Amino acid sequence: MNLSSIRIITADIKRLVRFYENVTGMPFTWYTDNFAELRTSLGALAIGSTHTLAFFGGDNVASASNNRSVIIEFQVDDVDNKYQQLTNILGEEVVQKPTTMPWGNRSLLFRDPDGNLVNFFTPMTQEAKNRFETKI
Known part of the structure; x- marks a missing residue:
């Protein structure tokens, strides 16, 4: 088994992706307007907007900024x-x-x-x- 990614849920995905691009110096890949990912050789940092929570069972499964x-x-x-x-x-x-x-x-x-x-x-x-x- 391998750890694939850590995902952050955020209410402001553009702001958070921009921040991580600035501090890491690495670009994210945008898969949709609500999901982007920074992949490294060992895993990925994924960032999803709160809109993606609907796919995981609803707004109550995770909380942004918490x-x-x-x-x-x-x-x-x-x-x-x-x-x-x-x-x-x-x-x-x-x-x-x-x-x-x-x-x-x-x-x-x-x-x-x-x-x-x-x-x-x-x-x-x-x-x-x-x-x-x-x-x-």
Whole structure:
């Protein structure tokens, strides 16, 4: 089994896609006006508008801008450099400037326009690098 994607449901899909394109520097593929996806070699970040909830059983199956339990994580080559590039874009949404974590990753935490927590990280220790060695 492989994890295929993480999907964010949003009330403003254009705004959220634009944000993720800006912070990742990667384009999304739009499949419909209500669904876009950023595919990487390991999986995808999908963004669907609240209109897509009808296909999953109705508006009550998910709520836009309501996440407080998931962190969306992207491995980047140099988190400190990425932070410098994004300072103007992220503004007050930075939760934690680049910090080295006990498990060996250096992490930048910020919130997207819907309030979802995002982690850009770079493995720093050899042990951390080994965990991600074959995954990029």
